[in-house]
Amino acid sequence: MTGRLAGKVAIVSGAAQGMGASHARAVVREGGQVVIGDILDNQGSLLADELGDSARFVHLDVTSEDDWDTAVSTAISEFGKLNVLVNNAGIVNFGFLDNYSLDQWNAILAVNLTGQFLGIKAARNALVDSAPSSIVNISSTAGITGSAGQHGYAASKFAVRGLTKTVAAELGSKNVRANSVHPGTIKTPMTEGMDLSSLAAPIRRIGEDIEVSNLVVYLASDESTYSTGSEYLVDGGLVNCAGAVVDE
Numbered sequence: 001m002t003g004r005l006a007g008k009v010a011i012v013s014g015a016a017q018g019m020g021a022s023h024a025r026a027v028v029r030e031g032g033q034v035v036i037g038d039i040l041d042n043q044g045s046l047l048a049d050e051l052g053d054s055a056r057f058v059h060l061d062v063t064s065e066d067d068w069d070t071a072v073s074t075a076i077s078e079f080g081k082l083n084v085l086v087n088n089a090g091i092v093n094f095g096f097l098d099n100y101s102l103d104q105w106n107a108i109l110a111v112n113l114t115g116q117f118l119g120i121k122a123a124r125n126a127l128v129d130s131a132p133s134s135i136v137n138i139s140s141t142a143g144i145t146g147s148a149g150q151h152g153y154a155a156s157k158f159a160v161r162g163l164t165k166t167v168a169a170e171l172g173s174k175n176v177r178a179n180s181v182h183p184g185t186i187k188t189p190m191t192e193g194m195d196l197s198s199l200a201a202p203i204r205r206i207g208e209d210i211e212v213s214n215l216v217v218y219l220a221s222d223e224s225t226y227s228t229g230s231e232y233l234v235d236g237g238l239v240n241c242a243g244a245v246v247d248e
């Protein structure tokens with residue numbers, strides 16, 4: 001098999017729909033094999049069927065250590081190894097301080113942050129065994145700048161950056177890299193129905209899932225072997241240039 005991910009076996013969490021599904025498709029298109037993990041069993045199984053021999057679906061709730069163990073052992077039993085982990089599963093919730101609850105806070109940290117930590121813990125030995133390996137943690141522009149009404153979301157996505165850097169520092173000598181990806185506003189089920197009229201990015205449209213997948217492929221592949229512990233924006237210029245937008 002040829003392709004930019006030939007010889008790579010990936011787990012993509014939250015891959016039944018949205019950007020995760022796009023990343024799973026991209027892994028297979030680039031010659032890799034993928035374990036699709038999600039709590040949406042029907043959609044995940046349909047995607048695995050669509051992708052054929054190079055894909056398997058497992059039920060994966062990222063807050064469950066047992067589910068992560070199953071995902072890792074499925075990669076090894078079905079495809080022989082694991083050398084890419086894309087921690088993509090995520091949820092969003094909103095609320096200003098006077099009504100944002102502890103339950104909302106705990107729920108979002110459990111999925112967006114602890115879910116990534118558990119995935120890295122479960123995959124660590126397999127990734128080391130089959131290095132060169134790459135961990136791609138999906139954060140957000142909300143992991144770079146503050147955002148009113150998104151306390152748990154922003155805190156979880158900032159923390160993903162810190163987690164990524166500690167993992168990169170710990171596993172670099174073992175040829176396992178870790179980077180974070182920071183999408184701006186991307187068209188997926190998560191953003192359906194949101195009011196995006198005040199979008200201030202110089203590239204004046206919301207992004208497509210494939211535009212994020214292209215970056216994920218680069219970071220997952222051996223094209224990026226000297227890149228670790230870094231954050232990669234894919235946001236139409238929102239974070240760095242929003243203040244400088246001029247419509248001619």
Ligand SMILES: NC(=O)c1ccc[n+]([C@@H]2O[C@H](COP(=O)([O-])OP(=O)(O)OC[C@H]3O[C@@H](n4cnc5c(N)ncnc54)[C@H](O)[C@@H]3O)[C@@H](O)[C@H]2O)c1
Nearest residue numbers: 014017018019061062088089090140183185186188189190
């Ligand atoms: N869409 C955007 O504009 C945007 C921007 C920046 C970052 N992100 C991040 O990108 C990632 C993907 O977002 P998306 O827009 O594709 O969202 P989405 O809601 O379309 O898809 C998220 C997927 O994660 C799964 N998921 C949720 N909880 C889970 C759990 N406990 N265990 C396993 N899977 C679970 C869902 O079932 C779903 O398939 C998320 O981490 C999100 O925070 C999204």
